[in-house]
Amino acid sequence: MTRRIEVQGLSKRYRLGRAQHDQMLRERLIEMIKRPLGRMKETESIWALRDVSFDADEGEVVGIIGRNGAGKSTLLKVLSRITYPTSGEVKINGRVASLLEVGTGFHDELTGRENIFLNGSILGMRKREVEERFDAIVDFSGVEQFIDTPIKHYSSGMRLRLGFAVAAHLEPDVLIVDEVLAVGDAGFQKKCIQAMEGLRNSGRTVLFVSHNLAAVENLCSRGIWIDAGKIRMDGAAKDIIASYMSSFVGERVSGSDLSGARNRLGSGEIRYTRLETLSPDGTPCAIIRSGDGLVLRFHYHAEKLMRDPSFGFRLYTEMGTLITETGHLLHGIHIPKVEPGDGYLELEIDSLNLVPGQYLFSLWITGQPSKIVYDGDVRASLEVEVADVYKSGRMLDSRHGLVYFPQRWRVKQA
Amino acid sequence: MIRELWAYRELVYFLAWRDVKVRYKQTVLGVLWAVIQPFFTMVVFTLLFGQLAKIPTDGIPAPIFYFSALVPWIYFSSTVTNAGMSLVANSGLLTKIYFPRVILPAAAALGNLMDFLISSVFLVGFVVYYRIPLGLNLLLWPALVVLLMLLSLGLGAFFAALNVKYRDIKYALPFVIQLLMFTTPIIYPASMVPERFQWLLALNPLSGLIEAFRYVVVPSHALDWSLLELSVVSTGVLFAASVAYFKSTEKAMADLV
Numbered sequence: 001m002t003r004r005i006e007v008q009g010l011s012k013r014y015r016l017g018r019a020q021h022d023q024m025l026r027e028r029l030i031e032m033i034k035r036p037l038g039r040m041k042e043t044e045s046i047w048a049l050r051d052v053s054f055d056a057d058e059g060e061v062v063g064i065i066g067r068n069g070a071g072k073s074t075l076l077k078v079l080s081r082i083t084y085p086t087s088g089e090v091k092i093n094g095r096v097a098s099l100l101e102v103g104t105g106f107h108d109e110l111t112g113r114e115n116i117f118l119n120g121s122i123l124g125m126r127k128r129e130v131e132e133r134f135d136a137i138v139d140f141s142g143v144e145q146f147i148d149t150p151i152k153h154y155s156s157g158m159r160l161r162l163g164f165a166v167a168a169h170l171e172p173d174v175l176i177v178d179e180v181l182a183v184g185d186a187g188f189q190k191k192c193i194q195a196m197e198g199l200r201n202s203g204r205t206v207l208f209v210s211h212n213l214a215a216v217e218n219l220c221s222r223g224i225w226i227d228a229g230k231i232r233m234d235g236a237a238k239d240i241i242a243s244y245m246s247s248f249v250g251e252r253v254s255g256s257d258l259s260g261a262r263n264r265l266g267s268g269e270i271r272y273t274r275l276e277t278l279s280p281d282g283t284p285c286a287i288i289r290s291g292d293g294l295v296l297r298f299h300y301h302a303e304k305l306m307r308d309p310s311f312g313f314r315l316y317t318e319m320g321t322l323i324t325e326t327g328h329l330l331h332g333i334h335i336p337k338v339e340p341g342d343g344y345l346e347l348e349i350d351s352l353n354l355v356p357g358q359y360l361f362s363l364w365i366t367g368q369p370s371k372i373v374y375d376g377d378v379r380a381s382l383e384v385e386v387a388d389v390y391k392s393g394r395m396l397d398s399r400h401g402l403v404y405f406p407q408r409w410r411v412k413q414a
Numbered sequence: 415m416i417r418e419l420w421a422y423r424e425l426v427y428f429l430a431w432r433d434v435k436v437r438y439k440q441t442v443l444g445v446l447w448a449v450i451q452p453f454f455t456m457v458v459f460t461l462l463f464g465q466l467a468k469i470p471t472d473g474i475p476a477p478i479f480y481f482s483a484l485v486p487w488i489y490f491s492s493t494v495t496n497a498g499m500s501l502v503a504n505s506g507l508l509t510k511i512y513f514p515r516v517i518l519p520a521a522a523a524l525g526n527l528m529d530f531l532i533s534s535v536f537l538v539g540f541v542v543y544y545r546i547p548l549g550l551n552l553l554l555w556p557a558l559v560v561l562l563m564l565l566s567l568g569l570g571a572f573f574a575a576l577n578v579k580y581r582d583i584k585y586a587l588p589f590v591i592q593l594l595m596f597t598t599p600i601i602y603p604a605s606m607v608p609e610r611f612q613w614l615l616a617l618n619p620l621s622g623l624i625e626a627f628r629y630v631v632v633p634s635h636a637l638d639w640s641l642l643e644l645s646v647v648s649t650g651v652l653f654a655a656s657v658a659y660f661k662s663t664e665k666a667m668a669d670l671v
Binding site for chain 1: 424425428429431432435436439440506507508509510511512513582665666668669
């Protein structure tokens with residue numbers, strides 16, 4: 001058996017702040033004038049990967065799982081040579097194809113045929129190879145009727161199929177895939193899974209990042225769980241997934257247990273005790289994804305009879321930007337009194353239109369008037385995972401802002 | 415770097431082909447643009463600088479004098495601009511796939527060659543129309559084209575790498591190119607520059623190159639060979655320095671763009 005991937009002590013540090021983004025030469029010059037001999041200002045940095053080591057052999061299909069921001073994508077980018085590690089070593093034997101996005105480099109003005117050649121070339125195929133596999137690619141994509149139409153007229157599903165069709169005919173020794181199966185209809189997903197199984201059976205090595213744990217379980221013999229930039233577990237896919245899932249359950253109970261929340265405000269006659277997240281059908285939900293329906297259940301405990309209490313919360317980004325504040329009074333719902341003891345309120349959200357990321361609740365209970373604070377600034381975190389909200393294969397992330405609207409585009413041309 | 419470019423030559427070709435194809439597809443006049451831009455600039459120059467300002471053209475018919483310089487100049491300015499923007503404009507590719515980053519500016523340099531060739535053919539037609547006999551000087555042309563490409567790519571790749579780091583390059587670039595145009599013998603002959611400023615002219619690698627492009631189609635045009643020799647040397651130095659800078663920043667590009 002041939003060793004295909006050897007990763008040794010891989011670390012990657014990202015600098016935060018303005019050094020990373022859109023720096024202006026002007027600013028840099030001013031800085032240099034201000035402290036001509038001094039060093040450039042030290043910027044904050046984070047370790048996206050910390051001392052990651054693993055190997056993978058021929059024929060292994062390795063699923064990489066972990067939360068948002070755990071370092072999965074960074075790992076794939078380093079392995080694909082897109083970004084360079086701060087330290088450590090990667091050795092890959094054989095031809096690598098990385099598929100971090102379906103249809104990279106597609107151009108709207110070009111036809112399906114032209115895009116197959118362009119995309120194939122971008123993914124590392126020779127022109128001759130594309131020519132040889134052209135018919136198979138077109139066949140796989142199922143868009144043969146429109147192959148000479150500019151792809152700006154394609155539906156998102158067609159583009160996706162075309163993009164994956166090219167990728168499926170790469171025949172690399174090592175394939176690196178980031179979350180492509182989460183997209184497309186069931187028939188397409190089945191095709192993708194078959195294509196990946198074909199790769200596995202022909203002895204290719206596949207590294208596969210996905211939030212679709214069922215797909216990981218079906219496809220992968222082995223799983224690697226990455227947490228905070230480090231490998232937390234490496235072993236049989238089934239075991240890894242089970243441990244990963246149970247980590248959520250454990251945290252859900254403790255993480256949303258509010259009875260011990262620190263630095264909370266208020267006089268304390270009535271307090272939040274727990275925040276539960278449920279699916280619309282009422283079952284506890286461990287993973288919340290963009291666009292999911294969600295029920296928030298706010299448990300409280302009242303020491304005595306409370307008159308006219310008002311419940312609500314604010315939702316902040318990690319950086320402290322207020323996204324929304326809501327409460328039942330805003331909906332015209334009045335609660336005349338709350339008996340001593342335990343109880344709960346539920347808030348049903350049809351679609352959680354937040355981009356993936358980490359958010360912060362600040363819960364409050366006030367009286368009448370609202371100056372009277374019984375419980376205030378009770379912190380709870382909310383983690384929103386990636387989802388294909390537009391069913392296009394393009395994932396939202398923090399670059400797309402804070403929220404998104406349920407929406408449809410229409411293209412009309414005169 | 416040359417070896418990498420060779421290994422990825424097909425990708426350079428496909429990206430250049432994409433740029434050319436899209437450029438011609440999206441415009442009503444398509445390929446004609448390759449000729450329209452130098453032609454109308456030449457007309458304006460002839461009227462403004464030739465007729466009004468009476469700037470000498472070294473005995474060359476004014477339209478030929480301007481056109482022969484504008485063809486390489488337009489290649490140079492559009493390549494430096496396109497190559498300079500290439501990394502930022504293709505950030506989607508840069509962050510999703512590995513390839514030697516220099517391919518993007520190289521594809522811009524190759525893609526613009528199409529326009530250059532079309533307008534060069536037009537120039538030859540022009541020269542024939544003016545009954546200027548073409549001579550063996552034409553043999554120098556391929557070497558000049560290579561030199562022009564190296565110079566444009568060298569400067570373009572340098573700006574591209576800089577642009578990834580500092581986004582104000584986008585605003586500075588058009589300005590730099592405009593200044594360069596006035597300090598290059600395009601609207602005036604090199605011979606018009608006073609003796610004590612000739613060294614300034616020599617500092618600009620474009621000076622010798624543009625003059626040589628004139629010499630190629632108008633054999634009677636006196637070429638200052640030392641100016642061209644200086645161009646060759648300074649282009650070489652500039653290209654090497656730019657490649658070294660590009661290489662040194664290449665690793666961080668995907669994180670910055």
